[in-house]
Amino acid sequence: MSGTKTARYAEYTGKKMWLVEHPHFGKCRACAPSPEAAVVAAAEAWGTKWTRLDFYTVCTVCPA
Numbered sequence: 001m002s003g004t005k006t007a008r009y010a011e012y013t014g015k016k017m018w019l020v021e022h023p024h025f026g027k028c029r030a031c032a033p034s035p036e037a038a039v040v041a042a043a044e045a046w047g048t049k050w051t052r053l054d055f056y057t058v059c060t061v062c063p064a
Contacts, residue, residue: 003026004019004026004027004028004029005026005027005028005029005042005045005046006028006030006045007028007029007031007032007038007042007044007045008030008032009030009032009033009040009041012031012032012033012037014033016031016032016033016034017029017030017031017063017064018030018031018032018035018038018061018062018064019063019064020038020039020041020042020060020061021059021060021061022042022055022058022059023058024058025042025048026046028041028042028045028046029064030045030064035061039055039056039059042059
């Protein structure tokens, strides 16, 4: 997964991993408790706002 960012949801210490993909920002492997939390962690890693509704409509999340 060359070029894939890595992120961790704030204070999460579990082992669930998710692959978040966005057409503009690329891929991010996130350690988070849920797919929704993985999107938040990925957005922070990409330096963008996760609160934008269009951000959720174009992201795909699957178990990593």
